[in-house]
Amino acid sequence: MVTIYDIAAKAGVSAMTVSRVINNTGKISDKTRAKVKRVMEELNYVPNQTARSLVLQQTRILFLLITDITNPFYTTLARGAEDAATKNGFRLLFGNSDESLDKESDYIQTILSTRVDGVLVAPAGDPSLPHLEKLRRHNIPFVLLDREVPGIGCDVVLGDSKEGGRRLVEHLAEHGHRRIAMINGSSSISSARLRLQGYREAMKLHDLPCGELDIYETSFGLRSDLSGIEAWLDAMPEPPTAIIAGNNVLALEVMSVLRKRGISVPEQISLVCFDDLGPYADFDPFITVIAQQAYHFGYIGMQMLLERIQEREPSAPWKKIVLPAELIVRRSVAEPPSP
Amino acid sequence: MVTIYDIAAKAGVSAMTVSRVINNTGKISDKTRAKVKRVMEELNYVPNQTARSLVLQQTRILFLLITDITNPFYTTLARGAEDAATKNGFRLLFGNSDESLDKESDYIQTILSTRVDGVLVAPAGDPSLPHLEKLRRHNIPFVLLDREVPGIGCDVVLGDSKEGGRRLVEHLAEHGHRRIAMINGSSSISSARLRLQGYREAMKLHDLPCGELDIYETSFGLRSDLSGIEAWLDAMPEPPTAIIAGNNVLALEVMSVLRKRGISVPEQISLVCFDDLGPYADFDPFITVIAQQAYHFGYIGMQMLLERIQEREPSAPWKKIVLPAELIVRRSVAEPPSP
DNA sequence: TAGCGTAGAGTTATCGATAACATTTCAAGC
DNA sequence: GCTTGAAATGTTATCGATAACTCTACGCTA
Numbered sequence: 239m240v241t242i243y244d245i246a247a248k249a250g251v252s253a254m255t256v257s258r259v260i261n262n263t264g265k266i267s268d269k270t271r272a273k274v275k276r277v278m279e280e281l282n283y284v285p286n287q288t289a290r291s292l293v294l295q296q297t298r299i300l301f302l303l304i305t306d307i308t309n310p311f312y313t314t315l316a317r318g319a320e321d322a323a324t325k326n327g328f329r330l331l332f333g334n335s336d337e338s339l340d341k342e343s344d345y346i347q348t349i350l351s352t353r354v355d356g357v358l359v360a361p362a363g364d365p366s367l368p369h370l371e372k373l374r375r376h377n378i379p380f381v382l383l384d385r386e387v388p389g390i391g392c393d394v395v396l397g398d399s400k401e402g403g404r405r406l407v408e409h410l411a412e413h414g415h416r417r418i419a420m421i422n423g424s425s426s427i428s429s430a431r432l433r434l435q436g437y438r439e440a441m442k443l444h445d446l447p448c449g450e451l452d453i454y455e456t457s458f459g460l461r462s463d464l465s466g467i468e469a470w471l472d473a474m475p476e477p478p479t480a481i482i483a484g485n486n487v488l489a490l491e492v493m494s495v496l497r498k499r500g501i502s503v504p505e506q507i508s509l510v511c512f513d514d515l516g517p518y519a520d521f522d523p524f525i526t527v528i529a530q531q532a533y534h535f536g537y538i539g540m541q542m543l544l545e546r547i548q549e550r551e552p553s554a555p556w557k558k559i560v561l562p563a564e565l566i567v568r569r570s571v572a573e574p575p576s577p
Numbered sequence: 578m579v580t581i582y583d584i585a586a587k588a589g590v591s592a593m594t595v596s597r598v599i600n601n602t603g604k605i606s607d608k609t610r611a612k613v614k615r616v617m618e619e620l621n622y623v624p625n626q627t628a629r630s631l632v633l634q635q636t637r638i639l640f641l642l643i644t645d646i647t648n649p650f651y652t653t654l655a656r657g658a659e660d661a662a663t664k665n666g667f668r669l670l671f672g673n674s675d676e677s678l679d680k681e682s683d684y685i686q687t688i689l690s691t692r693v694d695g696v697l698v699a700p701a702g703d704p705s706l707p708h709l710e711k712l713r714r715h716n717i718p719f720v721l722l723d724r725e726v727p728g729i730g731c732d733v734v735l736g737d738s739k740e741g742g743r744r745l746v747e748h749l750a751e752h753g754h755r756r757i758a759m760i761n762g763s764s765s766i767s768s769a770r771l772r773l774q775g776y777r778e779a780m781k782l783h784d785l786p787c788g789e790l791d792i793y794e795t796s797f798g799l800r801s802d803l804s805g806i807e808a809w810l811d812a813m814p815e816p817p818t819a820i821i822a823g824n825n826v827l828a829l830e831v832m833s834v835l836r837k838r839g840i841s842v843p844e845q846i847s848l849v850c851f852d853d854l855g856p857y858a859d860f861d862p863f864i865t866v867i868a869q870q871a872y873h874f875g876y877i878g879m880q881m882l883l884e885r886i887q888e889r890e891p892s893a894p895w896k897k898i899v900l901p902a903e904l905i906v907r908r909s910v911a912e913p914p915s916p
Numbered sequence: 917t918a919g920c921g922t923a924g925a926g927t928t929a930t931c932g933a934t935a936a937c938a939t940t941t942c943a944a945g946c
Numbered sequence: 947g948c949t950t951g952a953a954a955t956g957t958t959a960t961c962g963a964t965a966a967c968t969c970t971a972c973g974c975t976a
Contacts, residue, residue, distance in 0.1 A: 239715070241932055252956050257934060265953055282714055287690040288630045289932030292961045297627070307655060308855060313647045320673065329687055332671040334659065348668055351626040375621055376578070460856060490860045516647060517799060518857040521829045580962055591926050596964060604923055628962030631931045 240281045249277040260285055291353065300328050300543065301349050302358045302536075303342065306459055307334040309487060310516025311532045312360065315383065318536025319358055326544050328355070337362055337459040342369055350376055356543045358536070360384045363426040379546040381539045384530075386428040393546065395539045395559045399429045399512070402528035402563035403436020406482050406510050409526070409565060411444045414573050415480040415508060418446060421467065421492060422484035423458035430458070433484050433512060452478065458485050467495050479574035483511035489525060504572035514566065525570040528563045535561065579620045588616040599624055630692065639667050639882065640688050641697045641875075642681065645798055646673040648826060649855025650871045651699065654722065657875025658697055665883050667694070676701055676798040681708055689715055695882045697875070699723045702765040718885040720878045723869075725767040732885065734878045734898045738768045738851070741867035741902035742775020745821050745849050748865070748904060750783045753912050754819040754847060757785060760806065760831060761823035762797035769797070772823055772851060791817065797824050806834050818913035822850035828864060843911035853905065864909040867902045874900065 242260075246253040251270060258264040259274040266274075277283075291297045302319050304312040316332060323330040331354070335342040342362045346369045349357055357373060357380040359366075370390045373380050382394040410418050420437050423430035434453065441448040454470040471477070483489035489511035496503060503509045514529040538559055545554075581599075585592040590609060597603040598613040605613075616622075630636045641658050643651040655671060662669040670693070674681040681701045685708045688696055696712060696719040698705075709729045712719050721733040749757050759776050762769035773792065780787040793809040810816070822828035828850035835842060842848045853868040877898055884893075 239932095242934095243932080253932085254934080254957080255955060258955090261934085263934095265955090267954065270954080282711075284686070284689040284715065286631075286692060286932050288627055288636070288692055289961090290934075291627045292625075292631055292932080292963090293934050295961075308649060308652045310647060313652060316646060317673075334656075347623070350623040353625060353627055372621075376623065487856070490856055493860055515857060515860075517826070517829055518854060518860075521832055521854075521857070522861050522863060524861060578962095581964095582962080592963080593927080593965095594925065597925090600964085602964095604925085606924065609924080625962050628931090629964075631933090631962080632964050634931075 239286075240283045241286070242283075244281060245274065245277050245283050248281065249274045295353075296355050297353055298328050299331060299352070299354045300356045300358065300540070301331050301333060301345075301352075301354045303333045303335055303345050303349075304360050305335050305337045305362055306487070307332070308460065309485075309513075310518065311486065311513045311530065314516055314532035315360075315536035318533035318538075319540045320536070322537045322540035322544070328544070335362055337457060339363075339365055339369075342366060346372055349373070349378065354378070356380065356547045358383055358539050358543055361387050363424060364388060364428070365426060379543060381543045381546070383535050383539045384429060388428075391556050393539075393542045393557045395535050395542070395561065397429065397530040397535070398560050398563045399432035400436035400439075402512055402565075403433045403438075403482075404440040405436075405563065405565050406512075406528055407437055407440035407444065407446075409567070410480045410482070410508060410510065410571065411440075411446065413480075413508065413571055416446050417452075417476060417478040417574075418448075418480045418482060419452040419454075419474065419478035420482045420484070421454045421456065421470070421488050423456070423488070425455055427458065430455075430484055437482060451475070456488070458487060460487055461491070464491055464495050467491055471495065478507070480508040480510070480571070483509065486511055486513040486515055486527070489527075493525075504570050506575055508571040508574070510571060519566075519568075523568050526568045527566050529566050530563065531561050578625075579622045580625070581622075583620060584613065584616050584622050587620065588613045634692075635694055636692055637667050638691070638693045639669050639695050639697065639879070640672065640684075640691075640693045641669055642672045642674055642684050642688075643699050644674050644676045644701055645826070646671070647799065648824075648852075649857070650825065650852045650869065653855055653871035654699075654875035657872035657877075658879045659875070661876045661879035661883070667883070674701055676796060678702070678704055678708075681705060685711055688712070688717065693717070695719065695886045697722055697878050697882055700726050702763060703727060703767070704765060718882060720882045720885070722874050722878045723768060727767075730895050732878075732881045732896045734874050734881070734900065736768065736869040736874070737899050737902045738771035739775035739778075741851055741904075742772045742777075742821075743779040744775075744902065744904050745851075745867060746776055746779035746783065746785075748906070749819045749821075749847060749849065749910065750779075750785065752819075752847065752910055755785050756791075756815060756817040756913075757787075757819045757821060758791040758793070758813065758817035759821045759823065760793045760795065760809070760827050762795070762827070764794055766797065769794075769823055776821060790814070795827070797826060799826055800830070803830055803834050806830055810834065817846070819847040819849070819910070822848065825850055825852040825854055825866070828866075832864075843909050845914055847910040847913070849910060858905075858907075862907050865907045866905050868905050869902065870900050 242253045242256050245256045256274055258266055259271050300323055306312055320330045333345040339362050359380055360383045364387055367387050367389050382392055386394055422434050425431050451474050481492055483492055501507055510526045512528045514527050581592045581595050584595045595613055597605055598610050639662050645651055659669045672684040678701050698719055699722045703726055706726050706728050721731055725733055761773055764770050790813050820831055822831055840846055849865045851867045853866050
């Protein structure tokens, strides 16, 4: 591998001169600069970023840790983050925790040892706290995306989950639904908690019945086994006329179970969810959703992270951005079937 | 930031002894080992991977460069690659070239300067050749995924694109279609070329008409402007009764145009494509596709890459794996409407 | 008890770059 | 021709780890 010394030797200058040419610093005569550049081209020289990071104490690499790389919400978010990062001369690496605390922990370790300059995290849930404290202890700036974690102070970009929950209930109530059930992610995840809270408040406000059996708490991630969902549907004494899914993955899974049972949406049951389906919503614009501005989550989060890294205002108070929830009405809601 | 010297000082040993404890090499008394470990815990020490990489001349980091992070084909592939990498103690970083040669070139530069141990590339197309030659010149092992590039020798994992093209035509022909059009990615991409070739051969075999206007060559990536597709549909003298899309993104876009025009699928026109829609195919199992084993592309490609890196067989001949194409019949194909 | 082998440590050089300081070069001014 | 100061370039130390070598102390053997 060609090093800066090889270039220096061949160009008949010192390594420092080559370094100055590379970084455009200090004073170099045009003649020397040209000669060094020519030699670099000739030998296909590429500076060793590892060596550079070691002395500069910064990598200009940022990390985005998401919980589900196959979920379009996160890939769209990733695009936003990437765009903001490259626009500022940083590179972005991705990691995928799969909603697992263990994998998340591994990635945190990787992040610490790689000495990245900053991290964007969609945490697996409240128990992610120790992971975040680790980042804090090691002075690595980070911004939370989509989910808050109680107990840690930091910048965070959230969606208006509670409001989203309310709106979905209202939308269904307007169509005459009274038996509205909800399937949701774990309550150890702040967004799931707020979605549920919004749902509960709106149900109460509209004087709709809502027993504990109407709510099913499971994981946001993709599962191979849908029997939990089946059991839940069977357990409700009076079947619901509408279901709210806490995210897009859960909606897919509920849909799959309903189809298997020959229950048609929206004729026999209405179905709505949080999070849009990315490009696929376009394909068959079927399901009514609370859409989140996924791209903006990434873009804004990245901007906040870069501000912390470049510390325009040292130790500014933590910021919390809440992006609005938008109801997109499509074709998955109808009047409840007459009894 | 805590360094190995801080640990050494506090534990009253040399840095080398700490290094030996970290890496479990050499001989260390149990007493010393315990003391060093305790100090490392106390100070939350994490070894600096940058420094380590510099001296070891290896990073244990691999890179996956894909062309569309929002395409489920690639995210599923990414999962496979990640699983194979972590299983072997390597970490995997992702990059997204967006089907752009320029972005691809930037990533190649990043890869070279980061000194990763190996690369999995889905190239933007045949003009990616110089980028791959750069990797070769710098002795970075790489494996191509999904697309070949003429002019470079390397391991590659492909889908059986030609066979897929044939099968789609046959499937449509069996349903009585004679006017079958195709929208496809750029012919500078090997998989697009083969898909087209399969289509052409099958059309000829079945004695079906196929003029130049029936084929529309565009980009595989997502576009905001669908007017090209509109113009193509308008330009065909006799409208087709079926359309084959060269990948899932193109199918989405064609679908979008058709819906806008009030043309229903499959009643008025049949639509099939290459590549499945990931989890979304489950949601509304609508479109008939040639599915590729996306996960296996990643998993197998990664295994081949690791073999090259660990050089079990130095300079073994290049391997070319062709994964079978599977026709999944759903509901987007019907008999052509009677004239 | 001298000699020797080895477990358990330490020393020094190195990876490839850059910061900080040091030195050389050369043109302008008197 | 000599001084002076800025421009141009070089030298040395450093970042945090590891490889390769060296050293020390102790126990066993003859």
